[in-house]
Amino acid sequence: CGSGKKFKRCCEKESYKEMLSKRNDCSKLIREYITSKDKKKLLEVIGILESFNNQEYLGFIDFLIDEVGNKDEKIANNSLSNITERDNYKLLARLIQKARQSFFIEISQELPIKEHLQKVEIGINACQEAITISKKLTDKNCEAYFLKELASSYYSIKDYIEAKNYLLESLQLYRKLEIETSESCLDRIAMVLNDLGLTQRELKELKEAKISLLESLEIIKKLLEKDPKIYTQLYATALNTMAVILRDLKNWKEGKKYLIKSLDSYRKLELEYSDIYMSNIALVLNNLSAFQ
Numbered sequence: 001c002g003s004g005k006k007f008k009r010c011c012e013k014e015s016y017k018e019m020l021s022k023r024n025d026c027s028k029l030i031r032e033y034i035t036s037k038d039k040k041k042l043l044e045v046i047g048i049l050e051s052f053n054n055q056e057y058l059g060f061i062d063f064l065i066d067e068v069g070n071k072d073e074k075i076a077n078n079s080l081s082n083i084t085e086r087d088n089y090k091l092l093a094r095l096i097q098k099a100r101q102s103f104f105i106e107i108s109q110e111l112p113i114k115e116h117l118q119k120v121e122i123g124i125n126a127c128q129e130a131i132t133i134s135k136k137l138t139d140k141n142c143e144a145y146f147l148k149e150l151a152s153s154y155y156s157i158k159d160y161i162e163a164k165n166y167l168l169e170s171l172q173l174y175r176k177l178e179i180e181t182s183e184s185c186l187d188r189i190a191m192v193l194n195d196l197g198l199t200q201r202e203l204k205e206l207k208e209a210k211i212s213l214l215e216s217l218e219i220i221k222k223l224l225e226k227d228p229k230i231y232t233q234l235y236a237t238a239l240n241t242m243a244v245i246l247r248d249l250k251n252w253k254e255g256k257k258y259l260i261k262s263l264d265s266y267r268k269l270e271l272e273y274s275d276i277y278m279s280n281i282a283l284v285l286n287n288l289s290a291f292q
Contacts, residue, residue, distance in 0.1 A: 022048050023087050027139075030092050034099040035145045039068050059083040063093050070100075088137055095133045095142065101126030102149050116156075123153045141183070144173035148192055155195070160202045167196045187231065190219040194238050197245060206249050213242040233277075236265035240284055247290065256291040259284055 026045045033041035042064050049057045049064075059082030080097075083090045102123050111119065127150035134143035147170035154162040171192045174185040193216035200209035216238050223231040239262035246255030263284045270277045 019052070022051070027088070027092065027137075030096065031139060031142050034095060034142060037103075042068050056084045056086055057089070060089040060093060063096075067096060067100075091133055091137055095130055095137070098126040098130035098133065098146075102130060102146065102153075120153050120157055124150065127153060140173050140177055141185075144170045144177065144185075144188070147173065148188075148195065151195065151199070155199060155202075158202075160199050164196065164199045164203065167192055167199060171196065186219050187223055187234065190216045190223070190234060190238070193219070194234075194241055197241055201245055201248060206245060209245045210242070210249065213238060213245060217242060232265050232269055236262045236269070236280065236284075239265065240287065243287060243291075247287075252291055256288070259288045259291065263288065 026048050029041045029045045029048075033039065033045075046061055046064050046068075049061050063080070063083055080090055080093050083093050127146045130146040131143055131150070134140075134146060147166050151163045151166035151170065154160075154166065171189065174189045174192060177183065178185045178189065193212045197209040197212035197216065200206070200212060217235070220231055220235045220238055224235055239258045243255045243258035243262065246252075246258060263281065266277050266280045266284060270281060
């Protein structure tokens with residue numbers, strides 16, 4: 001770098017670049033936590049922030065520690081007042097809160113109808129706020145994720161037109177990200193296409209549903225070649241969905257083939273993960289009985 005002041009400026013520049021890179025890593029890890037619910041990502045963020053040794057970050061670190069320690073799925077009501085506005089950390093904290101609230105959509109299915117609708121309403125509001133925050137952060141990945149979650153909430157209350165519209169928005173964003181960025185979104189595209197196929201089926205758009213599932217399965221097959229452990233469940237789910245659509249199209253012979261493949265995939269998972277997939281196997285066997 002040279003000597004004297006020039007050397008000092010060069011080192012400061014390198015140090016700043018390293019710090020900027022770490023901040024970007026934090027944002028990425030938080031996004032990955034939101035979309036995967038893997039708390040190890042938050043522990044990595046805490047480690048990075050602590051390495052800065054900056055008093056301004058303490059409020060956000062405390063917030064993240066509370067989030068890691070929250071073992072149930074209640075709303076995280078951690079105070080945001082002590083979190084710095086710097087580096088968008090207050091917005092990221094709000095996004096984490098909204099992600100937790102949006103999870104109510106998933107856990108409300110077995111509740112009595114009144115409670116279910118209340119939880120879904122919380123989930124819908126949380127997703128809508130999360131989409132707004134994602135846009136402020138210019139985070140298209142999170143925006144696409146919450147559009148998909150919002151679609152799930154409308155699907156759960158049988159508003160299939162709204163569900164379809166949000167899935168199409170999510171799909172469009174993921175496709176754009178796949179083209180424009182180095183980060184692969186193929187698995188998310190496949191999941192959205194699977195949900196889109198189910199929604200189109202409910203709207204009696206069976207030919208369109210079949211097209212969505214064919215593309216989903218084509219993508220998943222490519223992913224399976226890279227990592228069968230991760231994508232076998234997604235493959236089994238898509239196969240089962242396709243079979244149901246083919247049944248509705250009266251294509252019994254093809255539908256049965258897809259169900260048998262789905263059953264084989266779930267049984268492979270069952271051998272490795274004990275009783276986790278018993279309910280999935282039971283569902284496929286039940287569907288298979290309709291093809292006999």
